[in-house]
Amino acid sequence: MFSSFVPNQYVPSIYKINLEELKEKGMKSIIVDLDNTLVESDRRAATPLLIEWLERLQELGFQVMIVSNNNKTRVSQFAIPLQIPFIHKARKPLPKCFRKAMLELKTDINRTVMVGDQLLTDVLGGNRMGLYTILVVPISKTEGFFTKMNRRVERFVFRWMDKRGLLPREGNH
Numbered sequence: 559m560f561s562s563f564v565p566n567q568y569v570p571s572i573y574k575i576n577l578e579e580l581k582e583k584g585m586k587s588i589i590v591d592l593d594n595t596l597v598e599s600d601r602r603a604a605t606p607l608l609i610e611w612l613e614r615l616q617e618l619g620f621q622v623m624i625v626s627n628n629n630k631t632r633v634s635q636f637a638i639p640l641q642i643p644f645i646h647k648a649r650k651p652l653p654k655c656f657r658k659a660m661l662e663l664k665t666d667i668n669r670t671v672m673v674g675d676q677l678l679t680d681v682l683g684g685n686r687m688g689l690y691t692i693l694v695v696p697i698s699k700t701e702g703f704f705t706k707m708n709r710r711v712e713r714f715v716f717r718w719m720d721k722r723g724l725l726p727r728e729g730n731h
C-alpha cells in the first residue's frame with residue numbers, strides 16, 4: 559500500500575550519500591530538493607560545506623538540478639549564484655517537473671537520482687517516476703503549515719514501513 563513511499567536509501571544528510579556508489583550504479587544526474595535538504599528553509603545562500611559538496615559532484619561528473627515546490631524568489635536567489643539549473647513551483651510529487659528536469663539534463667529514469675527530505679513530495683514523486691530515490695533527514699525544524707501536515711502523514715507512513723522492515727538504513731539497501 560505504501561510501497562511508493564519507500565526510498566532506495568535513507569541517510570542522515572546529503573553529505574552521507576555515497577557518491578562513488580551512485581556512479582557505480584550508472585547514475586549521472588541528481589535532482590535535488592532545496593528546503594531542508596540542501597540547507598535550512600530559512601537560509602538564503604549555500605554554506606561553504608554545501609559548495610564543497612556541489613564541487614565534488616561536478617568533479618565526479620554528476621549533473622545537478624534543484625527541483626523545489628517553493629516560489630521563484632526563494633529558489634532563484636539560492637540557485638543562480640551557484641549556477642545550478644532549477645525548477646521552482648515544481649508541484650512535486652506530480653510527474654511533470656521530473657520529466658522536465660530529465661529533459662533539460664538530457665538524462666533518463668535509469669540514470670537519475672532524486673534526493674529530498676519529504677516522503678510525500680520527493681520520494682513519492684521520484685518513485686512514481688521510476689527514479690532512484692534517497693531520503694535525507696530534514697535539516698531544520700522550522701517549517702511551514704503544509705510541511706507540518708505532511709510530516710504528520712510521514713510519521714504514520716514511517717511507522718508502517720518500520721514495522722515491516724521496509725525502511726532501508728544506511729549501508730543496508
Ligand SMILES: [Mg+2]
Pocket residue numbers: 591592593594595674675676
Ligand atoms: Mg524539502
